[in-house]
Amino acid sequence: MSNVDQKVPFTEAVEAFDPLLGFEVHVELSTKSKMFCACPTEFGAEPNTQVCPVCLGLPGSMPVVNQDAIESTIKIGLALNCKIAESSRFARKNYFYPDMPKDYQISQYDEPICYDGYLDVEVPLEDGTKKSVRVEIERVHMEEDTGKLTHAGGATGRIQGADYSIVDYNRAGVPLIEIVTKVVPDTGALAPEVGRAYVTQLRDLVRGLKVSDVRMEQGSLRCDANVSLMPAGTSEWGTRTETKNVNSFKSVEQAIRSEIERQAAVLQSGGKVVQETRHYQETSGTTTSGREKTDAEDYRYFPEPDLVPVEPSAEWIEELRAGLPEAPAKRVARLQEAWGLSDFDMQSVVNAGALDVVEETVAAGVDQAAARKWWLGELARRANEQGVEIDQVGVTPADVAGIVALIDEGKINDKLAREVIDGVASGEGTPAEVVEARGLGVVSDDGPLIEAIDQALADNPDVVEKLREGNMQPVGVIIGAVMKATRGQADAGRARELIIERLG
């Protein structure tokens, strides 16, 4: 096995071969408790503090299914236009690997809870238009997440060469949903973009259901991408590979592209594609060989004897269907039109997870541009810094509406608004209360402002000369000096008016 794989340029590869895609996406549910026991599911807790006899697989312990996890799964299935099985069962997937202390994972095998659905994916094209591609869903099933292994000894921190491993079972048993597509044919040269659009829009859909954080970087959304090639003009499906470790939307696109180029090179040189798991390498944008794929029967699935079937009633399903939010694609299209935004600007709102907060801020009477400016700027920055969702920064849409109103009334400026946000986020009250308590307010009394302006004009005679000649471009220098002298409390608009006045 050579370390550097041969590749065929992408355009050449997709001329000679038709790519066939398939996706397995895992979503960690954000339930309070685990799939089969009452342990918490929070990310980042001290190792092995969220465990009990059930998720440690101790003898005599018995799993019981989390009702909310079933509901969340049915919601995902319904949102993906799936049929919901009248009767569905859990199965044991047997394997020897210390990430599961039971030596099996409870999953679903031949009777998944949701099956036969689809997601219509809007794929952005180079010319700015979009192409709709239907991705058919094979199944959506419930299972449990595994523990986290850290490989110790050896130089690389990887399993090869490790002397031993250490295991944290906090994640073992966290509800995990697997969404499996059917083969996605006929994507041609668009295959990488289709992959990216599918995972992105699936994320948006699940996020809209509020059943998961769906954060790829934290592992609550994981994607395995299957790729195989079919010689153009034939119907011979090639051997597929499954690429793991794809940790961002961009990586989905790149992993598919890279795998198409690699497989095309293997086939064109007369070789055979090996059925295997491959690993995406973020730094090089390529995939490397992992283990050869074991056949499904190696897992010796059998019905889980400790759990009884799940048979959701028609009434329950209809109740869940009635409670589904507007489909994200429809909602985005509706808001994009209402706000008059370009595709790019709209996608920025969606990507920041700011759709809800911007919508609510606009509903509170704020102009969409101002709402987007604060949520995608200052507040997104804070969310990012704190590693939380944008609606968790301690500032509500009503607060933003209050801040924008204060700015519009000339009581504060953008700089002071950031201080107001500090105050609101640390629980000092409404924006108006923070302004009052901190004595923020811009200087509206012209006296101190005029004093500062006169000083700034005196300090910058060259600028004054240009201004007198009618070149207003360097006025920012004076305003900057005034802002500095008033510690940011001056109203820039009023200062500008006064500067012009003072210049006569």
Place this chain on the structure above:
Amino acid sequence: MTSETGNTLDVAAVARLAELARISLSDEELQRYSGQLDQILHSVDKVGEVAADDVVPMSHPQPLVNVTRPDVNKPCVDREEVLRQAPAVEDDRFRVPQILGEE
């Protein structure tokens, strides 16, 4: 592995199962167990002879469905107690031997 169609369980199949179950068997044991397992499978096959098409396969002896619990937390087990059960511990985690046969 199934004998529903009257398949017999040969030595190779038992050797494969033993490997998957991480059980080390000698050639003599493989011979003996494949004979015994084969016999068990054929005995179970007899049930299939009397089961009509309208009898659905059973996976659970209790005629229960939808046994669930509400999504609430209950106290976990104290970590010290948990780790006391482990043969080896490092850094508050279970220490396990080198993992072979994986990537």
